[in-house]
Amino acid sequence: MRAAVMWDAGKPFDVQDIDIASPGPGHVAVDLHSCGVCASDLSLTIAFGQPTPVVLGHEGAGIVAEVGEGVDSIQVGDHVVLVWVPPCGRCAPCRRGDDYLCANRRSSADARAGKTARPSPLSVNGTSIHQGMATSTFAERTVVPANAVVRIDDDVPFPVAAMMGCAVPTGVGAALRSARVQPGDNVAVIGCGAVGLNSVIGAVVAGAARVIAIDPMEDRRALALTVGATESLAPEQLDELRDMDVIIDAVGAPATVEAAWKAVRRGGTVTVVGAGRPDKVVEINSYELFHDDKKITGSFHGGISMHRDLPILVGLWRNGRLPVEKLINKTADLSEINEVVTAQQSGEALRIVLTPQL
Numbered sequence: 001m002r003a004a005v006m007w008d009a010g011k012p013f014d015v016q017d018i019d020i021a022s023p024g025p026g027h028v029a030v031d032l033h034s035c036g037v038c039a040s041d042l043s044l045t046i047a048f049g050q051p052t053p054v055v056l057g058h059e060g061a062g063i064v065a066e067v068g069e070g071v072d073s074i075q076v077g078d079h080v081v082l083v084w085v086p087p088c089g090r091c092a093p094c095r096r097g098d099d100y101l102c103a104n105r106r107s108s109a110d111a112r113a114g115k116t117a118r119p120s121p122l123s124v125n126g127t128s129i130h131q132g133m134a135t136s137t138f139a140e141r142t143v144v145p146a147n148a149v150v151r152i153d154d155d156v157p158f159p160v161a162a163m164m165g166c167a168v169p170t171g172v173g174a175a176l177r178s179a180r181v182q183p184g185d186n187v188a189v190i191g192c193g194a195v196g197l198n199s200v201i202g203a204v205v206a207g208a209a210r211v212i213a214i215d216p217m218e219d220r221r222a223l224a225l226t227v228g229a230t231e232s233l234a235p236e237q238l239d240e241l242r243d244m245d246v247i248i249d250a251v252g253a254p255a256t257v258e259a260a261w262k263a264v265r266r267g268g269t270v271t272v273v274g275a276g277r278p279d280k281v282v283e284i285n286s287y288e289l290f291h292d293d294k295k296i297t298g299s300f301h302g303g304i305s306m307h308r309d310l311p312i313l314v315g316l317w318r319n320g321r322l323p324v325e326k327l328i329n330k331t332a333d334l335s336e337i338n339e340v341v342t343a344q345q346s347g348e349a350l351r352i353v354l355t356p357q358l
């Protein structure tokens with residue numbers, strides 16, 4: 001099957017034929033019809049310790065092609081979204097409903113954390129190839145544990161379904177679940193990539209009064225206004241922000257977190273959904289932390305449990321409340337992955353969805 005292999009960290013992908021094993025007990029094979037390139041796919045190898053060679057990609061959707069022994073939760077022919085935070089269902093976070101924090105998740109960061117990753121089903125000429133984020137969606141097919149897929153209605157177009165695997169839950173969830181935006185809140189979102197724009201949409205869904213979108217690119221600010229932002233600002237204007245109820249930082253750099261901290265009101269909330277670098281430190285005045293009663297929260301996967309919350313996201317999309325299509329520029333074949341990465345990184349495109357299955 002065709003896959004986009006990254007042989008060395010940060011280098012362009014080679015789209016080539018590789019081998020994939022059949023699904024073993026408890027696993028399923030999924031033919032991938034759409035997958036998105038998320039910024040974190042690329043930072044994985046450079047900043048987060050993902051070993052190579054690897055097939056990256058964690059935002060994908062497709063059709064179940066084969067099921068391994070003992071799988072009864074999913075059937076061949078089901079349309080599914082890949083879940084890069086598959087819950088074990090048994091650990092303490094899973095039992096308390098925070099299954100996106102599953103303690104038994106095995107991921108690309110395992111090598112850095114000193115844990116052993118699951119054996120990979122991918123190889124070429126006898127050389128094993130890692131599965132990025134344990135999903136590997138930059139390929140015609142992937143094999144994952146049955147709990148790493150969740151069924152989605154057949155009428156949801158694959159490009160929309162793919163974005164339901166990462167950008168949508170992460171961004172919308174940051175507003176709804178992590179920041180808990182309330183009706184009438186004044187909200188600002190820093191960074192209008194796919195996640196930030198979904199946070200704008202999430203704030204609108206939650207009933208925010210003002211939603212201010214902040215991004216250096218004029219196109220992205222304009223796009224934010226089309227998905228419900230009430231105002232937009234360039235980053236140089238961040239100092240003008242005062243007394244916000246909630247600020248969602250979809251960048252995660254010390255400068256943006258600190259600017260958000262200043263601009264949020266006493267008792268307000270800063271939610272950081274952008275993946276910061278492991279070596280960067282945010283400085284917050286500890287007197288202010290006490291005196292101003294401000295809150296700062298992380299937001300991993302938007303605090304979304306895919307098995308519980310995907311139907312909610314689909315319901316919002318179905319009724320026009322989640323305009324995911326506006327965030328998709330076009331589709332492209334998997335062979336064009338390097339051009340797609342360049343177009344997204346330069347800001348020329350927001351999301352070009354790859355179509356691995358022809």
Ligand SMILES: [Zn+2]
Nearest residue numbers: 038040166167
């Ligand atoms: Zn992602």
Ligand SMILES: [Zn+2]
Nearest residue numbers: 088091094102
């Ligand atoms: Zn668990």
